[in-house]
Amino acid sequence: MKFNISCQEASQLVSQQIDQPLSLMDSMRLRAHLLVCKACPVVHRNFKAIHQAGLKYALRDEAAGGACPGLSSGAKGRIAKSLRQEKGSGDTGQL
């Protein structure tokens, strides 16, 4: 495989590197490309920002109130009922 890679290939490696270590060869290809390319180092930072945003987004609603409503009252009722049944069957007569 050739040593010089395109921006498309480099951006794939940038994404891959967020998830797992690159092979030595891929790592060298990417580093060489990032040294000579103007665009890809920017993409590198932007992909990393998307990665960080993903981590934050997962746990974000507590802080912000969130656009997604919580459980509907119907669902809450159903879940509470199933929990009470399970608790009733598992407990040895407490309360």
Added chain:
Amino acid sequence: MHNDSRLHAADPDEWLEAHGDALFRFAMKHLRDSASAEDVVQETLLAALQARDEFAGNASQRTWLTGILKRKIADLIRKRSREATFENDAQDGHGDSTELTACLFDQRGEWVVPQRAWGDPDAMFEQNRFWEAFTCCYDGLSPKLSTAFSLREFSGLSIEELCEILNISSSNCSVILYRARLALKTCLESSWFDNPMRRGPS
């Protein structure tokens, strides 16, 4: 009884009241379907009830419950991936976002438009409007891309775990995550970075 306080702390009604909505929203981000999200929350609380003796006081209840929820979400997606195969034809890796790649890169694989820096991520994350844009862009991903992205980024699974759950090869996993990130990047640039209102009050 000497362990009354501990049993109180593990009262399932209290869990539902204190954590139910947050668990539901976390599940919705992965499953994007309220019936499935309600089911996994119920399964999570039932599993927590059965395992409440294992709850160690050194973790927060929310963290403990979220850990169980992540496993329940992964189990559901694993089951679905084996029923209707996630990777069933030549579409995979070439389907929904091939057009996007064709728009972004020329024939030699170089970026068609200049790439612009986004600035300081921490400052960006402070702005509600960024998160509105992120939510819209994430919701716009195809189910395949959003499922892979959510398991990797929201649940924090490794590539190996992700491939096993989705029942696809490691290289395919990487391609799907790449396409998800590329689609999010493109969408964020048009809906957030190109929006003159973005620095307005939020």
